[in-house]
Each structure stands twice: as structure tokens, then as C-alpha cells.
Amino acid sequence: MNQDQLKQLVGRAAVDYVTSGEVVGVGTGSTVDCFIDALAAAIAEGRLTVAGAVSSSERSTQRLQKHGIRVLDAAEVTGLTVYIDGADEIDGQGHMVKGGGAALTREKIVADLADRFVCIADASKLVQTLGKFPLPVEIIPMAAAQLTRRFATLGGTATLRAGVVTDNGGHILDVTGLSITDPAAFEAEVNQWPGVVTVGVFARNKAQVCLLGGADGVQTLT
Numbered sequence: 001m002n003q004d005q006l007k008q009l010v011g012r013a014a015v016d017y018v019t020s021g022e023v024v025g026v027g028t029g030s031t032v033d034c035f036i037d038a039l040a041a042a043i044a045e046g047r048l049t050v051a052g053a054v055s056s057s058e059r060s061t062q063r064l065q066k067h068g069i070r071v072l073d074a075a076e077v078t079g080l081t082v083y084i085d086g087a088d089e090i091d092g093q094g095h096m097v098k099g100g101g102a103a104l105t106r107e108k109i110v111a112d113l114a115d116r117f118v119c120i121a122d123a124s125k126l127v128q129t130l131g132k133f134p135l136p137v138e139i140i141p142m143a144a145a146q147l148t149r150r151f152a153t154l155g156g157t158a159t160l161r162a163g164v165v166t167d168n169g170g171h172i173l174d175v176t177g178l179s180i181t182d183p184a185a186f187e188a189e190v191n192q193w194p195g196v197v198t199v200g201v202f203a204r205n206k207a208q209v210c211l212l213g214g215a216d217g218v219q220t221l222t
């Protein structure tokens with residue numbers, strides 16, 4: 001199976017985690033696109049109903065609406081049973097690096113509403129230690145130079161993602177050269193730096209379940 005087929009596989013598997021009749025939290029990315037398509041197919045076949053979705057990006061909103069799935073504002077719900085999203089990296093404890101698609105801030109907001117984060121990914125995303133994938137950080141533009149210096153003190157090299165403005169009007173720094181051995185402490189520290197909107201380490205909002213697609217099918221990590 002190629003990577004696209006693995007994404008479709010875990011996208012379909014994630015539909016089983018959606019509670020019929022409820023509002024579902026929806027992440028962003030190519031793997032989530034597969035989940036949205038599988039969710040729409042399940043609804044069309046009468047296997048499931050949803051009351052709607054809370055979406056983490058304009059991209060996912062458009063895809064959900066194209067399928068006729070109602071998109072609710074985050075403020076319209078007090079909580080969600082489940083949030084389904086992909087990751088750029090995930091470790092064995094469910095800590096993730098996210099934000100390759102620049103949607104990390106809204107992803108963290110929707111994840112925080114949910115009782116359970118179900119991560120869907122192909123097996124290449126599983127790592128021992130986070131940090132090989134350039135860490136996305138959404139920032140306020142005027143803080144870019146100071147934050148670049150701060151990341152350098154941690155051994156990181158920050159590069160402004162050219163031409164990208166997030167759904168919130170922020171910019172993205174991608175930071176290479178990090179080895180994130182304590183994701184919770186790292187997330188707490190970087191979140192305090194002035195000008196950081198969201199750091200792409202998801203430790204506080206880590207995944208409780210990871211559906212990992214590989215040659216042998218879907219492996220479930222809990």
C-alpha cells in the first residue's frame with residue numbers, strides 16, 4: 001500500500017470512533033481529508049448520522065460543507081466526545097508535533113474541547129523522540145526575530161514559512177534541530193514566550209488513541 005492508501009485506510013477506521021448523532025471535531029490535512037470523505041460515505045450509506053462538525057480550518061470546513069455536513073462554530077458547543085486529526089510526528093505516549101498545514105492553533109482549540117483525541121497517521125509518523133520534523137510555531141509577526149533568537153538558545157534554527165498567513169492572520173516559524181525529550185515541559189515553556197500564539201507540540205492535548213496505517217493494516221495505539 002502506498003502512503004495515500006494508508007491515509008484512506010486510517011481515515012475509514014476513524015469513522016468507528018464517531019458517536020452517531022453527535023457533533024464531531026475535525027482536524028486538518030490530507031489524512032483528515034480521507035476521514036471527511038469516509039465520514040460522508042458512512043452518512044450517505046445510512047451507517048451513521050452526525051449533528052455537525054466543529055472544524056479546525058477553512059480547508060476542512062470547505063470539504064465538510066461540500067459533502068453537506070453542517071459546520072458549527074466552536075462557540076456553539078460546550079464539548080465534544082471526539083476529535084479526529086492527523087499529525088506530523090507522534091511518539092509512543094501520544095505526544096505529537098502538528099502544524100505542517102499551518103492549522104495548529106485552531107486544531108489545539110478544537111482538541112481542547114474534546115474528551116478524546118484520535119490521531120490518524122501512516123506509520124512513517126511514529127517516532128521515538130519528537131523534533132525531526134521542523135516544529136511549526138504560529139507567531140505574531142513582530143516577534144519573529146526575537147523568537148528566532150530564543151529558539152537558537154535551545155539549539156533550534158527557526159525559519160519563517162514564506163508566503164503563509166494562517167486562518168488567524170498569524171505567521172509560522174518552522175524550527176529545525178530540536179530534540180524534544182520532555183514534550184509537556186517544552187510546550188509549557190515555549191507557550192510563555194511573548195509573541196508565540198501556539199507551539200506545534202501537542203502534549204497537554206495529546207492523543208488518547210492513535211490509528212497507525214502500515215503494511216499490516218491499522219494498528220491501534222492507546
Ligand code: 5RP
Pocket residue numbers: 027028029030031032085086087088097098099100101102103104107
Ligand atoms: C495541519 C496538521 C496536520 O494534521 C499534519 O500536518 C498532518 O498532515 P497530513 O495528514 O497531510 O500528513 O497538523 O496543521
